[in-house]
Amino acid sequence: MMSTIQDVAKHAGISIATVSRALNNPDKVSTETRERVMEAVRQLEYYPNEKAKLLSSKTKEISVGIIIPYISSYYFGELYKGISRTAKAQNVRIVLHELHDESGEQSLMDALTFCKQQGVSGILLSSQFVEKDYDLAISRLKLPVVLVLAHHESAMLPAFKIDDIKASFDAVSYLVTRGHKRIGIISGSLSNPVVGEPRYIGAKNAIDFYQLPFHDKQLVSGGIRFEDGYKAMNELLAARDITGITAVFTATDELAFGAMKRVRDAGLRVPEDISVIGFDNLSISGMFSPGLTTVSQPFADIGVEGVNHLIQAIKNPAEMKPGTYYLPYNIVERESVAQTSD
């Protein structure tokens, strides 16, 4: 015979309302109550199925779609931690969708369609490629869409991120305060609207602001992965006779890891010969030797804020407020930048 919620309440010696709260909003009951309920649930083998729950509860259960480029990105775990903690506390289910082809417009359209088909009530989107062209497709979805670690050309959607231009300016300023004057830039592709262009602009603005020398060969643009950083540093080192660089700003931590490896493979040292500052503060950045000095993005907080905004917008469409919301960042000092008097 199937157990009912009444049976669970009786077995645990508490009210049905409390059992319901323990099952649906576990954060709203004490640990002791929760454990008593779960114990009763186990002993009685009580499994409320989804449909029964949907019918019996007054508020329909919400699910949200999360679309991200690569689940194996090193930042994803951090971002997801914030999202899942918040979603769980509000009894919101997550449908995860990975864009296997980061550059594909097609792929993003398919992902939106997939989420819609899964019956989600809203979508949290972390693709870097949300251009004006998508406005029509997104409005046709008739679902709230919130961006995290991304922005939207026509600013039609709420977007949660840090101010990439300002943070890159600050990273280069940090190198300047440590005495560096000849600074290389390893940027992502300048057509990449989050990691590429704005981080290059911020870094270049700083070089202009401090009236530092800047030669063509101080900039290498391309991908944002480890291998790209390795190759880019190779080019910067080859031009060092001309440029005389003593420090490098990289648009991502992965680029920095590649750049540091190349420095070492060339028989040089970080930071004694070349200082490196990164951008992201991935959890692995402190594990390297030397530890990477870098701009720290609040990945978990971005996840929390993004999903909170989405849930509010699902519950009350008037809460959907387009615009870019900048979260605070800081520079984490480790060992990859040396003081120089050069």
Place this chain on the structure above:
Amino acid sequence: MMSTIQDVAKHAGISIATVSRALNNPDKVSTETRERVMEAVRQLEYYPNEKAKLLSSKTKEISVGIIIPYISSYYFGELYKGISRTAKAQNVRIVLHELHDESGEQSLMDALTFCKQQGVSGILLSSQFVEKDYDLAISRLKLPVVLVLAHHESAMLPAFKIDDIKASFDAVSYLVTRGHKRIGIISGSLSNPVVGEPRYIGAKNAIDFYQLPFHDKQLVSGGIRFEDGYKAMNELLAARDITGITAVFTATDELAFGAMKRVRDAGLRVPEDISVIGFDNLSISGMFSPGLTTVSQPFADIGVEGVNHLIQAIKNPAEMKPGTYYLPYNIVERESVAQTSD
């Protein structure tokens, strides 16, 4: 007006059966067909909802639960890549559940209950703590459960992993072939049934097999994270006057990263002063300087094999075959182990 699959077929100029195949088994149609269908889907705003799909399709859609300790573990992305690729190709949905408290029995029970409540047809479980005590709870679930990167004391469940004892034996043998005779071991907790005990046993077996000296102070056991590796190497270095170690085997790559950082912070070099061999081959292991020589676990393949077995067992319970399935591993040689004549 809502579009129907007939409308989509007409618009794309292909049969309803082909449209259905393109939507449900996209890997079974050509890229061109798929694109034509998706283009029609977008233009007509065709969104088959889940319920309609369930009612109309003859085979019920399957969803599987994935329970993992920490989504932010560095191996998770790799494992998930294998799982999602396989699940997607077979039109299987994934419900993800993170065990926030790795050591908690309670937490695993809750996770199993959560997945059951979500209406999944089977569960892929990656917790390291699947003990005999769970046999009753798991059998009560009345769902197939398959383990990945874990094993089960009473061998009641199918488990996909590598042979940890053999792989650890091979890692220490590798150090021996490079001339090392005094070898330290940084192991996980000896009560950890996957990462801890078996990897210690394998390493110690090799030390005994080659009749190498072994002092108490050559072994440090504890956690499996970066910080644990750092602290453990500190202890090994402090006892170096007594033990004379020239190389260290660590039970995880994260332990190795911590150990390498400690060596460097002590003013020593890897591999010139201390060689290090790890276990996992995380995707970041090649980014370090020096690159980490390590046992390579086939994370993606373990995901593929595990979820394939689970899907087969869901479709036909006779296909549920308990036992431990060992996948092949190899040692990836990078730069963290030196040849020595000592």
